[in-house]
Amino acid sequence: MPTVDEEFKERFGLAVQRPTERNDLLEAIERRKRRRASTRKVGTIAVVGLVLVGTVGGFLALDRTFQRGTEPQVSQTPAPPAIVDNLGLPFPVCRVSSMPLTTTGGIGHAYVFTKASTPGCPKEGEAGFVSVGIDVTGDGVLDATSGPLPDCFIQCEAFAAPDVNMDGVSEVAVSSEGADGYGVSLYALTTSPPSIEPIVFDGEPFQFPWVDVATHATSAGCQTDDIFNPRFELDWTEKGGSLAALVTQQTFEIDGTVATKLGEREYRTIMDEAPMPGTTLCGVPIYGSAADLAVRPGLNVGLGANLCHVSRTVADFNGDGVDDTVYVGSPVRDRVCPPQGSDVPAIAAIDYDGDGLADGQQPLPNCIYCRTFAAIDFNADGASELVILLQASSVLQFAVYESSLAGSERSPGLYPVFVHPGSEQFPEGDPLRFFVGGDEGFSGAIKCENFPDHPVLVVWASDAPVDGGPSAMRDVVMTKLTMGSGGAFAAVDALHQQQPVGDPPLFDGSGEACGVDWYP
Amino acid sequence: MDETEIRLFLRDGYPRLVGAVALVTGDLPTAEDAVQEAIVRAWERTDRGEHIAALDRWVAAVAMNLSRSGLRHLRVERLARPRIVAPATIDALSDDAMDVRRALAALPRRQREVAVLRFYLDLSTREIADAMRTSEGTVKSQLSKARAHLVAALTPRDGADEEPSHADR
Numbered sequence: 001m002p003t004v005d006e007e008f009k010e011r012f013g014l015a016v017q018r019p020t021e022r023n024d025l026l027e028a029i030e031r032r033k034r035r036r037a038s039t040r041k042v043g044t045i046a047v048v049g050l051v052l053v054g055t056v057g058g059f060l061a062l063d064r065t066f067q068r069g070t071e072p073q074v075s076q077t078p079a080p081p082a083i084v085d086n087l088g089l090p091f092p093v094c095r096v097s098s099m100p101l102t103t104t105g106g107i108g109h110a111y112v113f114t115k116a117s118t119p120g121c122p123k124e125g126e127a128g129f130v131s132v133g134i135d136v137t138g139d140g141v142l143d144a145t146s147g148p149l150p151d152c153f154i155q156c157e158a159f160a161a162p163d164v165n166m167d168g169v170s171e172v173a174v175s176s177e178g179a180d181g182y183g184v185s186l187y188a189l190t191t192s193p194p195s196i197e198p199i200v201f202d203g204e205p206f207q208f209p210w211v212d213v214a215t216h217a218t219s220a221g222c223q224t225d226d227i228f229n230p231r232f233e234l235d236w237t238e239k240g241g242s243l244a245a246l247v248t249q250q251t252f253e254i255d256g257t258v259a260t261k262l263g264e265r266e267y268r269t270i271m272d273e274a275p276m277p278g279t280t281l282c283g284v285p286i287y288g289s290a291a292d293l294a295v296r297p298g299l300n301v302g303l304g305a306n307l308c309h310v311s312r313t314v315a316d317f318n319g320d321g322v323d324d325t326v327y328v329g330s331p332v333r334d335r336v337c338p339p340q341g342s343d344v345p346a347i348a349a350i351d352y353d354g355d356g357l358a359d360g361q362q363p364l365p366n367c368i369y370c371r372t373f374a375a376i377d378f379n380a381d382g383a384s385e386l387v388i389l390l391q392a393s394s395v396l397q398f399a400v401y402e403s404s405l406a407g408s409e410r411s412p413g414l415y416p417v418f419v420h421p422g423s424e425q426f427p428e429g430d431p432l433r434f435f436v437g438g439d440e441g442f443s444g445a446i447k448c449e450n451f452p453d454h455p456v457l458v459v460w461a462s463d464a465p466v467d468g469g470p471s472a473m474r475d476v477v478m479t480k481l482t483m484g485s486g487g488a489f490a491a492v493d494a495l496h497q498q499q500p501v502g503d504p505p506l507f508d509g510s511g512e513a514c515g516v517d518w519y520p
Numbered sequence: 521m522d523e524t525e526i527r528l529f530l531r532d533g534y535p536r537l538v539g540a541v542a543l544v545t546g547d548l549p550t551a552e553d554a555v556q557e558a559i560v561r562a563w564e565r566t567d568r569g570e571h572i573a574a575l576d577r578w579v580a581a582v583a584m585n586l587s588r589s590g591l592r593h594l595r596v597e598r599l600a601r602p603r604i605v606a607p608a609t610i611d612a613l614s615d616d617a618m619d620v621r622r623a624l625a626a627l628p629r630r631q632r633e634v635a636v637l638r639f640y641l642d643l644s645t646r647e648i649a650d651a652m653r654t655s656e657g658t659v660k661s662q663l664s665k666a667r668a669h670l671v672a673a674l675t676p677r678d679g680a681d682e683e684p685s686h687a688d689r
Binding site (some may be wrong): 004005008009011012013014015016017018019020025026028029032033200202203256257258 | 523526527530534535538539540542543545548551552556557559560563564585616617618620621624628629630635636638639640642653667670671674
């Protein structure tokens with residue numbers, strides 16, 4: 001009777017894949033061997049030809065390069081990376097970013113670079129061959145590379161070089177910029193012989209996000225366990241919308257090129273103490289554009305520029321039964337928040353899937369005191385419309401925006417709501433805007449009828465001339481509006497009359513209307 | 521290592537090692553690339569005068585390490601895509617072979633490697649520990665977990681004993 005191990009042996013044998021039949025296997029392996037040798041040789045020649053020749057110091061370095069063989073010679077005094085056009089590679093490189101490394105014998109450098117071609121550097125957004133390399137001798141010549149790096153759609157950069165496993169040699173972290181922040185990949189390096197390989201977790205490259213967006217932030221750090229074994233921690237902080245934060249923390253052991261997950265825990269804390277991206281990783285500085293992520297002003301909602309003076313409203317705006325979030329704010333300009341009321345146009349951004357990133361946006365012209373104000377389902381279709389406060393003084397000015405509905409042909413996003421057909425008070429085709437409050441001579445109010453089943457928005461305004469002497473009469477307009485499914489309010493009733501100033505208003509505009517207190 | 525030795529190894533050891541790495545990675549082009557690269561590295565070492573005691577185990581260990589690289593996997597997959605064989609020429613796999621591959625794919629990477637090195641390449645736990653640069657105790661622990669999973673996932677054939685034949689060597 002076969003044992004279970006013997007049965008596994010037999011079944012594995014039957015399940016195994018056979019290599020492709022080829023007669024030139026030995027030749028292919030010989031070619032591969034020659035290519036490896038050629039790559040190293042060309043790299044050395046390129047160093048000689050393009051970097052060192054012509055300088056007095058170059059001859060000394062040239063001699064060292066040829067004599068060092070396969071063993072790296074670590075410089076005893078840290079030297080800044082030489083500015084070269086190929087880093088010792090057999091092709092020119094561009095978009096080079098670098099950072100210092102700690103190695104067993106001293107300090108080297110890690111480089112992230114893009115392979116350039118005859119026409120030059122690939123344009124931004126074009127796929128290019130981006131790699132990471134290490135120079136463990138400090139001579140500006142790469143001793144080992146790994147690539148291509150994944151996901152370099154915007155840019156990949158040197159991120160940090162922490163000694164995550166505390167073995168005296170840095171690991172290399174490379175960032176890849178995305179819409180919401182950065183993805184960071186970790187690489188393990190050895191200095192003798194020089195090599196750099198991706199650290200993998202469960203067979204895949206070990207990557208973690210480095211982001212701080214409206215709904216969450218992710219970061220990483222180094223710790224030790226109770227018996228001082230080095231541990232690498234990834235933190236996911238859910239922003240609770242108030243002071244509270246829910247943190248999910250995963251703990252890993254990094255051993256050579258393998259990351260092993262040791263555990264995961266959740267805990268609640270206050271936002272001030274929650275893990276957030278900072279300016280360092282495991283005690284070493286962060287380089288590249290990610291360095292200032294922690295100190296960038298405003299809120300990142302994935303628009304390219306952070307938003308300042310942000311207000312937000314949560315409701316189901318697209319009618320899919322799931323709450324969405326609208327953020328309204330002014331984008332950062334010249335790396336600072338513009339003062340409120342400046343000429344920087346405000347933006348409304350809507351996030352449908354709760355990832356903290358905008359799925360659609362809409363500029364808000366003439367929005368001086370720009371805030372989300374309320375979510376009201378004006379047409380009783382199950383999807384709320386967004387009321388935005390445009391200006392605030394003794395008179396408040398409001399505008400109404402609607403979202404495209406889930407599954408509709410309209411692009412996801414927010415759209416102004418117009419008036420069609422119009423009235424004397426609301427001209428045909430204009431965006432709906434109305435006033436609430438009063439100042440000298442003017443007053444405005446609204447109320448809702450049949451809310452919430454068949455809402456009718458009643459907008460009333462009166463104006464009395466204030467020039468010259470006191471006016472005995474005032475101009476009164478009132479329009480009843482209903483919102484259809486086509487994204488417009490229709491004037492279904494209108495009134496325009498003169499009224500003695502001393503007479504009471506046509507209706508009492510105080511209190512709630514459409515479920516909202518319009519005088520907060 | 522001279523050309524004759526390489527030819528012998530390519531004839532006798534190569535298909536078996538490619539099969540082993542493919543069982544671990546689930547991807548034949550990656551396995552072929554990793555084993556070829558490992559052979560080149562072994563060749564380079566012997567050119568430098570280094571002695572490799574057990575070439576098949578050395579190549580297996582290095583190929584497993586190389587195949588862990590996701591970047592390598594992606595590169596190889598891209599290179600291999602144009603020469604992917606037409607569906608009609610793919611070996612017809614038995615249900616049992618598919619079950620074995622699925623069961624292996626469900627294992628964590630290290631357990632998968634240990635299982636393949638043990639059950640397919642027939643290495644001892646000591647040899648596996650050396651190849652994976654870990655302790656024999658860790659190998660036995662991983663092997664035990666892998667075995668338990670495989671027993672649960674793969675219905676034993678009639679007559680198979682549910683116990684291992686002997687203590688893990």
